[in-house]
Amino acid sequence: MTDTPTLLLTFSGWCLMRIPTDPDPTDEPRGVSGYTFAYANEPDLDRIILFHPEEKFVRWPAWQAGPDDPENKGAPGAAPGLGVYVRAARVLHGDNVDHTLPGLVGAKVDLLEGPKLENRNWLLTLPGQEPIVPFILHISNDRGVDILRKNALDPDKPDQPVWKASAAALARCAAAGMNPEPDMVGRSTGIWDYVQKNKDRRDALVSHRAEIAAKPPYPDQENELAILDARIKSIETGLENPTSDRRIFMTQMVERFSFDILGFDAKVSAKTEKFIGMPVECDAKTGWPIGFWIGGWDPDLLAAHVEGSVRIPLTSS
Amino acid sequence: MTVGRYAFGLGRRLVQLLAGAPARGHPLETGPTTPIHAPDPSETEPSMTAEIDVNDPHYRRMRLAAMLCEAAELEHSLTCQYLFAGFALKREMTEGLTAAELDKVRGWRSTIMLIARQEMEHLGYVNNVLTALGEAPHLVRPDFPLDPAFYETDIDSKLARFDFETLKRFLLFELPERMDHETLKTMTGYFPGLDFATIKTLGGLYTSIAKLLQLCEAEAKEKGETIFIGPKWAEAMTGGSNIENLRPGVDGQMSIYGMNLKPVLNLEDAIHAIKQVLEEGEGAPEHIEGSHFGRFLEIAAEYDRLLQDNPGFDPSRKVVDTPVSKVGYRGVQQKHGTVIEDPLTNKVSLAFDLAYNSMMLMLFRFFMATDEDEADAKAIEDSVFFPVMTVVIRPLGELLTELPAKPGGDGMAGPGFRFDRRIALLPHRTAAFKIIYANLMALNAALTEVAGQMPNQQLNDRIDFVTQNVWRIAQNFANATGIGGEAQ
Numbered sequence: 001m002t003d004t005p006t007l008l009l010t011f012s013g014w015c016l017m018r019i020p021t022d023p024d025p026t027d028e029p030r031g032v033s034g035y036t037f038a039y040a041n042e043p044d045l046d047r048i049i050l051f052h053p054e055e056k057f058v059r060w061p062a063w064q065a066g067p068d069d070p071e072n073k074g075a076p077g078a079a080p081g082l083g084v085y086v087r088a089a090r091v092l093h094g095d096n097v098d099h100t101l102p103g104l105v106g107a108k109v110d111l112l113e114g115p116k117l118e119n120r121n122w123l124l125t126l127p128g129q130e131p132i133v134p135f136i137l138h139i140s141n142d143r144g145v146d147i148l149r150k151n152a153l154d155p156d157k158p159d160q161p162v163w164k165a166s167a168a169a170l171a172r173c174a175a176a177g178m179n180p181e182p183d184m185v186g187r188s189t190g191i192w193d194y195v196q197k198n199k200d201r202r203d204a205l206v207s208h209r210a211e212i213a214a215k216p217p218y219p220d221q222e223n224e225l226a227i228l229d230a231r232i233k234s235i236e237t238g239l240e241n242p243t244s245d246r247r248i249f250m251t252q253m254v255e256r257f258s259f260d261i262l263g264f265d266a267k268v269s270a271k272t273e274k275f276i277g278m279p280v281e282c283d284a285k286t287g288w289p290i291g292f293w294i295g296g297w298d299p300d301l302l303a304a305h306v307e308g309s310v311r312i313p314l315t316s317s
Numbered sequence: 318m319t320v321g322r323y324a325f326g327l328g329r330r331l332v333q334l335l336a337g338a339p340a341r342g343h344p345l346e347t348g349p350t351t352p353i354h355a356p357d358p359s360e361t362e363p364s365m366t367a368e369i370d371v372n373d374p375h376y377r378r379m380r381l382a383a384m385l386c387e388a389a390e391l392e393h394s395l396t397c398q399y400l401f402a403g404f405a406l407k408r409e410m411t412e413g414l415t416a417a418e419l420d421k422v423r424g425w426r427s428t429i430m431l432i433a434r435q436e437m438e439h440l441g442y443v444n445n446v447l448t449a450l451g452e453a454p455h456l457v458r459p460d461f462p463l464d465p466a467f468y469e470t471d472i473d474s475k476l477a478r479f480d481f482e483t484l485k486r487f488l489l490f491e492l493p494e495r496m497d498h499e500t501l502k503t504m505t506g507y508f509p510g511l512d513f514a515t516i517k518t519l520g521g522l523y524t525s526i527a528k529l530l531q532l533c534e535a536e537a538k539e540k541g542e543t544i545f546i547g548p549k550w551a552e553a554m555t556g557g558s559n560i561e562n563l564r565p566g567v568d569g570q571m572s573i574y575g576m577n578l579k580p581v582l583n584l585e586d587a588i589h590a591i592k593q594v595l596e597e598g599e600g601a602p603e604h605i606e607g608s609h610f611g612r613f614l615e616i617a618a619e620y621d622r623l624l625q626d627n628p629g630f631d632p633s634r635k636v637v638d639t640p641v642s643k644v645g646y647r648g649v650q651q652k653h654g655t656v657i658e659d660p661l662t663n664k665v666s667l668a669f670d671l672a673y674n675s676m677m678l679m680l681f682r683f684f685m686a687t688d689e690d691e692a693d694a695k696a697i698e699d700s701v702f703f704p705v706m707t708v709v710i711r712p713l714g715e716l717l718t719e720l721p722a723k724p725g726g727d728g729m730a731g732p733g734f735r736f737d738r739r740i741a742l743l744p745h746r747t748a749a750f751k752i753i754y755a756n757l758m759a760l761n762a763a764l765t766e767v768a769g770q771m772p773n774q775q776l777n778d779r780i781d782f783v784t785q786n787v788w789r790i791a792q793n794f795a796n797a798t799g800i801g802g803e804a805q
Contacts, residue, residue: 023434023574025707027782029775030423032410033430033574037423040416045773123704123789163785226416 005314006092007101007276009139009232011109012188012307013071015294016050016057018043019117021246026120035234035247036299038304041220049132051084051306058082059231060208062301067141069104071305074197076190077197077251077296078204080303083108086139090252091276091314106267107145112136114226118162118170125170128178128255133162135173137290137310139262144271147280149288152263172300173259181254189296189305194251195242201300202235217259231300247299254295258286261310267291281313288312374536378544381529382452384522385443387468389455391519394463395490396433397734402479402487403429405636405731413631418623422632425479425616431575432609435597438576441553442590444684445581446530451547453742454684456677457722460736461639462653471516476654476731478636481624483616490610491610492518493599500605500614507617516791520599529593534584543708545583551686552580558698619775625626642666642735651735655722661770662730665780668737669713674785675756678704678749681742688746696797700790708786709760712779719776750798757791 018244021034022266029044031037038045043056050057065071065081073079089104090097111132119130135151150156154169162170186192207230212221238247266282273279292308379454406426410419444454459467462475472489485507492513496504504513530544537544555578556571571577581587585805623630639654643663650656657663679701686694714732722730743749764784771777 023703023707025711027708027712027779032423033434034424040419041410119706120786120789121707122699123708123786123793161785163789223410223416226420228421229417 004099005278005316006094006282007312007314008090008213008309009086009104009107009109009312010016010088010257010309011084011086011292013051013065013109013184014018014054014062014080014082014303015084015299015306016062016082016302017047017117017294017304018045018050018057018257019046019047021123021299035238035245037230037234039230040053040223041226046114047282049111049115049117050082051111053082057302059227059301060301061204064129064273067108075197075200076192077194077298078200080189080298080301080305082303084306091278092311101275103143104141104145107139107141110138110140112138112148120163124162124165125174129171129174129176130189131162131170131173131175132257133173135261143275144269145275146161146267146269147272148267149261150264150313151259151261155263155284158263173257175255175257175294178253178255180252181293182252184250184293188307191251195239195248197251198235198242198248198300202232205232205235207297235300252295252300254296255295256291256293257308258291260289276314278316281315286313291306307311315317338505340510357699369509371598377529377536378450378533381526381533382447382450384526384529385447386454386455388522388526389440389443389447390458390518391468391522392436392443393456393458394461395519396436396440397461397473398476399429399433399436399487400711400714401485401636401731401734402633403433404711405478405633405718405729407632407634412634415627418627418630418632421619421623425619425632429479429614432575432612434576435609438555438578439594439598439683441578442581442594445552445554445578446526446587446590448547448551449545449549449581449583449587456681457740458736460641460651460653461734468517475640476734478638478731479633480631481620483619484613487736488610488617489516489611490519490746491598491608491613492516492520493601493605493608493610494518494520496522501624503614503618518599520595523591523595528586530587530591545581545587548686549580549582551684553579553684554580590652604780613714634729635727636718637722639733640666640717640722641733642670642728653731654733655728657730658723659721659726659730660724661767662717662722664763664767665713665717665720666730666733668760668767669710669717669732670737671756671760671763672705672709672713673732674737674740675753676701676710677740677761678743678753679705680757681740682749682753685742687744693746693750693798698796700794704786704790707791709783712783716771716776716779720772730759747800750800751795754791754795754800754802757787757794761787761791 019036020028020031021036024032024034025264026047028034030117031045053064054298055064061079062082063073063079065083067083069081069086071081073081086107086109087103089101091099091101113136114133115132115134117130118133119125119127124130131153133153134241135147139145139147142232151173153165154160154175170177180190181216182192191197200281206230207231209225212224215221234247238245242248263284265284266280268280268282288309289306292306294304294306298306403426406422407414407419410416414422444456464470465473467474472486478481488504488507496513501513533544545704555573555576577593579586579590581590597608599610600606605611605614620632637655640657641651641654643656644650644660644667657666679697682689683694683697683701689697691801717730717732720730722728743752761784764780764787768780768784769777771780792802
């Protein structure tokens with residue numbers, strides 16, 4: 001550990017991943033042979049990881065959470081609040097916490113420009129071993145905090161598209177596999193019993209459907225009912241074989257990422273540095289180590305929990 | 318002894334022969350309790366092979382191989398017909414479906430894709446049996462449309478959009494040899510006046526194959542020999558090293574995405590394979606749920622109900638029957654089918670033909686293992702299943718159903734699955750791999766030529782995605798086989 005001061009930002013929250021699933025083609029827009037679907041008049045599956053999704057992508061009972069909102073409403077996994085935020089901010093000198101930065105807590109963490117898990121039906125990497133491309137980390141709040149860093153798979157070829165990237169470049173930023181970590185998922189999301197969570201979800205959807213059906217007719221009612229019917233059916237199908245059906249057991253899986261964000265200049269607003277009290281190392285060659293996991297996958301909502309931290313080198317001068 | 322190579326993009330690995338494994342049960346009688354007799358020729362009369370006299374012991378084995386080849390052609394042909402129908406199904410409410418109708422159609426599409434995958438598995442099984450017998454795997458097939466008399470199945474083989482008539486054809490293809498009363502009543506409603514007992518079925522062909530296998534093996538045993546003389550390592554199965562990497566502890570062969578292809582080492586395995594094919598296809602009289610026939614029957618019932626609610630219900634795009642590329646200087650024009658006259662669509666159709674051609678060249682090398690080493694075999698497997706079938710064949714096939722067959726015309730195109738005469742085993746390793754690589758790069762160039770010209774952004778994005786993926790598949794293949802490729 002060096003004496004170089006570091007800004008450590010810890011973040012977590014629920015995101016959306018509107019992805020088709022194998023054996024569907026990676027660019028399958030509606031979902032056919034996998035276990036994720038775009039129903040009725042819902043937008044196409046676009047593969048984009050959305051840390052702060054627009055309302056049109058959000059399925060009931062998920063909701064758009066703000067920085068001060070709980071990550072779940074009600075029982076664990078009942079109604080995930082979508083949104084990834086900084087939960088803690090510390091300046092470290094070596095192993096010592098020099099000071100904390102409450103002003104950065106609650107800042108919005110985002111990935112910009114359509115980040116996608118890129119394995120392309122096992123063409124680029126095996127599933128669970130794919131990188132997220134593009135990876136443009138953006139941390140901001142309405143008080144002038146603005147931190148942006150764009151990763152290059154291969155810093156020597158920053159403009160090379162992912163489909164031309166070498167195996168080594170892909171591996172540098174790849175996830176380290178997709179593995180069951182029920183303890184990690186349980187501690188972070190409260191979801192310890194993913195079978196029960198799915199039963200609860202099914203029951204909630206059935207009740208919600210009855211409420212909608214009882215309303216006087218309105219324009220989108222038929223579509224909403226069809227979507228709920230399809231979702232209920234999908235969960236029930238999964239519950240027939242909970243230990244082998246991906247839409248159920250994948251909840252316990254975790255995909256871990258750990259790499260240095262490298263390449264391209266970082267951009268940090270002057271106000272951010274004022275908050276921190278020190279300038280940030282912004283040159284293209286200084287990596288920003290980031291480690292996070294995505295897991296607790298909820299195929300019904302197309303939502304997943306994300307949790308991790310990024311270390312941003314500071315200049316002590 | 319070792320056995321097996323893995324299908325569906327899942328690596329190749331030598332595994333221990335299943336020696337000592339517990340015997341599997343099988344309903345088609347085999348072993349010493351089975352009366353050995355020559356099958357009644359009327360039970361084994363596929364047209365292409367009927368000239369071979371099954372009662373002549375010298376020709377029985379030859380007849381068996383010919384019947385397996387016929388089964389392979391039928392499985393291959395069914396795969397293409399099912400895929401075509403599935404690709405042409407509507408995807409969006411904007412195509413004139415209600416939300417509830419769309420959800421049903423999505424379910425049908427999923428079912429048809431599953432059935433198509435299992436037809437590929439059946440083709441793999443037939444080729445495993447052929448390999449086990451020391452014969453050449455059979456991957457060729459005649460182009461569409463086919464006269465029903467070609468196989469004496471009494472059923473047209475053509476590429477057609479999914480409507481009730483197509484569904485009825487599919488029901489007949491998967492027709493069980495026996496039906497319970499309720500099923501028979503339902504089927505009679507769909508086919509008034511048809512005597513189902515007169516329909517020659519694929520199931521009947523397999524039953525005949527099973528009997529002939531038993532007979533030939535019994536005769537060989539009497540001489541202290543076996544008919545299973547093929548190289549065990551050349552057979553295909555689902556599972557493999559990639560799966561093992563992903564799921565440590567999983568060993569070798571396994572079911573994946575509804576496919577469960579196992580090696581065929583002896584008579585018991587062969588009978589088991591046929592049993593699996595029959596159960597997945599036609600099911601059993603007392604249990605058709607989950608079989609192809611049962612699944613198509615469920616779709617028919619749902620289709621019926623949707624039509625009753627909405628007589629205008631139409632689940633699929635107006636795709637022309639058996640579209641064929643206009644080949645110009647590139648080859649001999651197919652005389653049958655609907656020639657694609659729209660120039661842009663035709664370029665995509667020709668690209669699809671080339672993609673299918675390249676895939677088949679790889680499948681020939683995969684099933685007819687000659688001088689590949691294990692790394693070569695894995696390179697083929699890692700290319701031809703996942704991803705060629707998923708990120709090239711399917712997207713291009715689907716995309717064609719959104720492009721007009723004729724300029725300004727109503728009918729849309731579709732994938733022709735053209736089996737041109739250049740598709741054959743490329744017998745020499747390095748030359749074969751270089752030709753496959755060259756074909757893939759030619760495909761990349763053909764797709765690059767149509768980039769940005771599609772009628773909407775979504776289709777342009779799909780073409781771009783396929784183009785990129787083809788390039789990558791080519792490079793991965795070249796690198797893995799050591800034949801060069803472009804630097805990354």
